Amino acid sequence: MAEKITHSICVGGPIAVHTEDGVIRRIRPIVFDKNDPKGWVIKARGKEYTPNRKTQPAFIAMTEKNRVYSYNRIRYPMIREDFVETPDGKNRNTENRGKSGYRRATWDEALDLVAREIKRIQTTYGKEAVTAITSSHHSWGLLGYKLSCFARFFKMLGYTQILDNPDSWEGFHWGAPHTYGYYWRLGGPETFDLLEDALQNVETMIMWSHDPDTTRGGYAGNESTMWRHWLDDMGVQFIYIDPFNNFSSVKQADKWFAPRPGTDTALCEAIAYVWLTEGIYDKEYIAKHAHRFDEWADYILGKGSDRKPKTPQWAEAETGIPAADIKALARRWATTKTMGGCGLRGGFGGISRTANGTEFSRLLVQLFAMQGMGKPGQNMWTGTTGAPMDYDFWFGGYSDPLSQISNQPIADKAPVNCVTQKLYRPNLPDAILNGYYEWYGEGFCGGGIDLEFTKHVYPEPGCSKVHMFYRYGGTFMGTMLDTNKWVRMYKSPELEFVVNQDIFFNGETRFADVILPACTNLERYDIGEFCNSGNGGYQSHSQTGNSWQVVVFQDKAIEPLWESRSDYWIFAKLAEKLGWGEEFTEGRTELEWCKRFWEKSDLCEKISWEEFIKKGYYVSGVPEDWERHYGFRWFAEGYPCDTPNHKPFQEEGKLGTFTGKFEFVSESLLYWAPHDEARTPIATYKHSWEGHHSLKADKYPFHLISPHPRFDYHTHHNASTPWLWEIPENRKYINGNPYLIARIHPKKAAKKGIKDGDLVLLFNERGSVLCVARVTYRVEENTIHAYGSSAIYNPVEPGETSMDIGGCVNLLTPGRLIGDMVPGMAPNSALIDICKYEGPIPEGQNFEYKLDAVAKDAEPDTPTCKEIIEGRGYEKIQAMFREKYLKGDATK
Amino acid sequence: MSKISTSNTGELLLAMRKYLNEFPGDTICVLQIWYEGLGGCGVPTPADMEAMTAVLNTLEDWKPIGNVRYEKFGVQNSFKRVKAFDKSKFMGGGEEHSDKIMVQHLFKVGGLYRAPDDRVFKIVLSEVYNLRCFEVKDGNLVGKMIKIHPTSDFAKSLVEVTD
Known part of the structure; x- marks a missing residue:
């Protein structure tokens, strides 16, 4: 039995990964050794303060083991079972997206289909007819990150970029x-x-x-x-x-x-x-x-x-x-x-x-x-x-253009997107469904105040509309607004072809025609700095949120499970099928790209490449007399x-x-913007367009607040980590489904006849979500609190805008932006009502049958999703991979 | 309106000269002069803009260069200083805190600078006490990241490549 220790970073922080016989056994924080530098010391009010000599990741990082062997991993490339590759893109049963099951495909079959469709659509309509977007922070590491290999691929291809909005602030x-x-x-x-x-x-x-x-x-x-x-x-x-x-x-x-x-x-x-x-x-x-x-x-x-x-x-x-x-x-x-x-x-x-x-x-x-x-x-x-931080040490963060394989100096050649047309993420469904959309601003406007006021129109004059959508990682069902609109968008025949590349079978993944299985951070190489979102990118020196500045070689703990592959591998293969594979890779392996980040930063002056990959991390100390x-x-x-x-x-x-x-x-x-009513020259309190003064409050008297989640990071952990469902303040597992906790004040709960632990329906004209009530004085009287960013979206009628049992409260949030000239989203200005729910509830989550069918077809002995969840996750799966490892099958 | 009346040409000229003499940049538009130099409140009228432009046109230190984009003001009709601003007064002077001036802001991030040995560098980052650059060869960034102390003689010797 050979134990191996590797290191990685996820959105919850850096971790050390213990692997035995090809199976992940233990995840823990990185504990520094005697060769690592001393911590800073702050003298204040007669005492000295210094940090612990280890990284202190969030608890979600400690669940990465559960996540790697999760029940909802996408194991194989899949094609929607009723997808028809018609030569003109019509009559493809798009109305069944979200409802239909899948069949297993080989990588070649899936990627050939994607390549053919990209060529057909771009030849028929123009380069701009393809659009693509990633979710926020879908995985950590400068190579695999969305602004790196995803951006390199799509800039080389030419596509309609979807501008992100600063949805957290x-x-x-x-x-x-x-x-x-x-x-x-x-x-x-x-x-x-x-x-x-x-x-x-x-x-x-x-x-x-x-x-x-x-x-x-x-x-x-x-x-x-x-x-x-x-x-x-x-x-x-x-x-x-x-x-x-x-x-x-x-x-x-x-x-x-x-x-x-x-x-x-x-x-x-x-x-x-x-x-x-x-x-x-x-x-x-x-x-x-x-x-x-x-x-x-x-x-x-x-x-x-x-x-x-x-x-x-x-x-x-x-x-x-x-x-x-x-x-x-x-x-x-x-x-x-x-x-x-x-x-x-x-x-x-x-x-x-x-x-x-x-x-x-x-x-x-x-x-x-x-x-x-x-x-x-x-x-x-x-x-x-x-x-305190040593500002004289520089290693790039993910938003830093200097730290992306889509740019120089990391790449020898930097591609430039040849398409100027853009879309805006919060209103993507409106643009697709209505065929027209106007908005102000460049999404993130770090480049200038003037960028807030540039006007965009879709489609751009002379440009085609979008007909292909390539989604990459995570699910917007839980982070965007009034997200039943996304369901309607996916079912539209305007989108002739939808690809989803993800690790997990998320709520949005289930609307794709072709699904490409990516692997987790622990199954591939990468490199990154703890909590560095980019110095010079936008939020300078976010790593001062740490006690230590730590750069990690994100080593491969295990080989990619089933037929999943790294995001880089997927894009490189697709580029190859499109005829520009060599230009995409510049002849480099993933490990060689990682080395470029070391070489083009101060890291190469501090530690040799060999020593870095052997040790797995580098800690930059702070000088005793730091400036x-x-x-x-x-x-x-x-x-x-x-x-x-x-x-x-x-x-x-x-x-x-x-x-x-x-x-x-x-x-x-x-x-x-002298006439902007939402944002006046003197900042003033204004009655919300959806608040207690609005007419709607008579019908929907509660304010729903759906802050960023405690038991997740955006949509990245909860759905794939059943361990987290055991936390009573997070979810309650009933009949095979993890119901989200929604909090209500005792006074209002009594009026509604709701008791702690009851199933309750949160609803308004946009949708309805079934949750479990927590009756508590911790919420203001007129407020319902339920965490947003639900990774779980389980409509009782798959593919329809029906009641959700996954806790995806973003279905209820308004699609309206803050103002006509302020394109920010306002999910916390949502009015709803609540009632006790006594109707029927389904067995399970309403999607497992799709994964189970494909998995059983490939491996008849494999456990079902429900068995994996209720067997506390992964033991059976781990045993299967240990056996393969010991036979040598999994050693590539 | 501004603290200085734009209809009083003499007063306006004096105020603008005073502001521009202390302005460390080399490109300016009348909006920036209005808000920063004249204490303007509210959007200047076309008459205010014309008056300031007329003054700028009389200043021999400044020449019109057409439209330039500013991160705050957007695209504006602009003027450029004829003789480069003396950066050395910001570099390691004796005044209190002068050693903490982020003089690297006198270099443009993304700008190209030529060294006396004819090598060309692109400034890619400016953080405390370090300009970070890559050498540019055949239009590409090559080699390792180079740190240059912004108050060093080497920094002072760099000349912006404007063509």
């Missing part, structure tokens, strides 16, 4: 730059070295729409959990503001405020009112650094055009928070050194994904500005970023910017706004 992206610039950080604040600042100075933390133990600083796992404990231990007061008394809040909050969903902007205005009337803000700072503050103050005080003072009493009526509490919050914030912000890195959070998202984000920045943002202990920082570059300090103190941002406009001590100051009346909005 819409309000900050489309709003905050109009108050403080930082569009190159996509609206987020800079938080360099603020951990030390906080430990030394802060007295109060405002955790607004923020659950750091759940969202984990993005990809930083549990690295920052200890930092917040340190702050707690030294007596820092934590104030949580969230309609849900979230998991971090119940553990840590000194005070929990529960505003009615979507009214947080009113709370901001009332806090400002208290500060203005009591004179408790930094007047000197404002005089120096603010633009048109007095006009804004007039609005808050009721001297503006609406003549309505934004008093705490006024805000109480909107938010449900007592006026006395609002005053107390405002006074505490103003009279102690206060840091805070919204969501996982300070500029995220569920409230930024509401109809008021941009206005809230702008007001939050303005509040921090009023208290002297950038002075010691006064800043936007939410306890999840800003650890501090405190976020915003340069601006507060009026010296030239010294923070390691990657854009100009700061060299003279200016912000990235039109005036270089905090704009309380936005000049950029006056210039670019």
Whole structure:
């Protein structure tokens, strides 16, 4: 019995993988050895703080073993059983997508079909008739990542690109730059070295729409959990503001405020009112650094055009928070050194994904500005970023153009997409179904404020519509809006051909004509840095959310299971069939591509390639006397910017706004969008187009909030990891289906006759989702809380817009974007009703029969999906692969 | 409106000269002058724009170069400094914090720069204290990533390739 230890990274963080006889036995954090560098030491308030000598991944990373051998792995290439390859693309039974079963195909058969269809469609309609998109963060590693091999393939092919929207922080992206610039950080604040600042100075933390133990600083796992404990231990007061008394809040909050969903902007205005009337803000700072503050103050005080003072009493009526509490919050914030912000890195959070998202984000920045943002202990920082780091060491992150095989210098030749036509992800179904769509903005607008205002139209004049859709990884059913629209889109004959390349048989995978099985990170080579989303890409130095900077050689722990293959292999083979395989690979193997990332970064100066792949990881230490570059300090103190941002406009001590100051009346909005009703020059509280003031509230009286999930990462773990279903706060397994937990306040539950553990139907005019009720005082009275990003989508009638039992609450969220000129999505502005469900429920999840049929056909002895789930996952499968390994069958 | 009346040509000229003398860049549009140099509030009127453009046209240090895109302002009619701005005053000067100036921002990310030995470098990243470049040969990025300290003599010797 030979044990092998390899290393990898997933969205939950870096892991060490123990393998015995070709089978994964154990997953654990990486524990550093004596040769790895010392950790940083922060001296604060008479103590010294230093991190543990190991990586601290999230618990989802520890479930990777369960996920690799999951019941819903796609084992073989598959073709929809009633798909007909008609020469003109018509009469292909597209109405059966989602419903039909599949037959097993060989790789050659599947890839030949895909290649033929690409050629036919591009010859018939033009290059732009093919479109493709990946999900968010579908796997980690610079080679396999969506911006790397996927981008290389499709740029070489030529295709209609689908622009991503910043779906985790819409309000900050489309709003905050109009108050403080930082569009190159996509609206987020800079938080360099603020951990030390906080430990030394802060007295109060405002955790607004923020659950750091759940969202984990993005990809930083549990690295920052200890930092917040340190702050707690030294007596820092934590104030949580969230309609849900979230998991971090119940553990840590000194005070929990529960505003009615979507009214947080009113709370901001009332806090400002208290500060203005009591004179408790930094007047000197404002005089120096603010633009048109007095006009804004007039609005808050009721001297503006609406003549309505934004008093705490006024805000109480909107938010449900007592006026006395609002005053107390405002006074505490103003009279102690206060840091805070919204969501996982300070500029995220569920409230930024509401109809008021941009206005809230702008007001939050303005509040921090009023208290002297950038002075010691006064800043936007939410306890999840800003650890010391050696800025002299550079290794690329996934969004960094320098770290993608679609670009130089990693590739010798960088392909350029020859198609200019674009689509926009949130409204893709509208564009396909209606044949026309218009929108503003370039998706991610880190390249300039002006990019928010470019107008797009689909189809672009002179261009064809799209007729082929290539989906790659994950499922948008659980992350996009009003997602029954996606069901209707897939059934449209406009889409003559649909390909899905994925590891798991996800909700969206089941709508494809051809399914190509990719393997997991643990079955292929790659390379990547823990929590580095790209320095110079967009969110600079996200790896300061870690205590350690760790680059990992993502070694292959086992060979790809069944007939799955790496994403790179799939694209390379397809390129070969299209006649440009050599150009795609440049003659390199996957391992040779990995070496290019080492060679073109500072890593090659620190460790040899041989040593790196042998050890499996490299830890970059922080010099004992590291140089501090405190976020915003340069601006507060009026010296030239010294923070390691990657854009100009700061060299003279200016912000990235039109005036270089905090704009309380936005000049950029006056210039670019003076008539925009959703995002006015003065950020104001506006009644939501789907909120408690709208007519719809009479029929659907509950606000549904569906924040980023605690038991998943987007849609990547829950569906494929039955271990997670054993967590009572996550799901309840009934009749072979894992029902999602939905939380309701006891008072409203009593009125509805709902008891804890009952099956309940969440519904509105867009759809219905069956969940299990958790009756709890942890939610605001008018709120239903159910985590979004459900990886599981199980309509009772497969392929139809029927009741879902998978907990896919995004079916209920509005397709409407924040505003006509603000193309951000607002899933947390959703009204629903709820009732006890006493109807029939199906046996199982309504899709396993499709996988079981193909699997049994190939291997009659293989266990069924249900057997794998209820046998706790994978033992039988592992035994099968151990046997193959020992026979030598699986050794390639 | 702005703190300076654009209809008072003399006052406008003085204010614009003062701002432009301290402006460290080499390309500018009237919108930037309006907001940053004149303390403008609200969108300048066509008359304001014309007045500022007229002043710029009289300045011998600046020449019109047509449309240029700005990340904040979009595409704007622009002017370029005739004589390159003296970067050396930002490089390692004696003033407080001058050693922390991100002078690499005086180099354009994505820009090409020629060294005295005729090698051409493309700036691919600018972070604290390091310009990061690759050498460019036959239009391609080649070799290893090179770090250049932005206040070094080598950095000062780099000349932007504009053709």
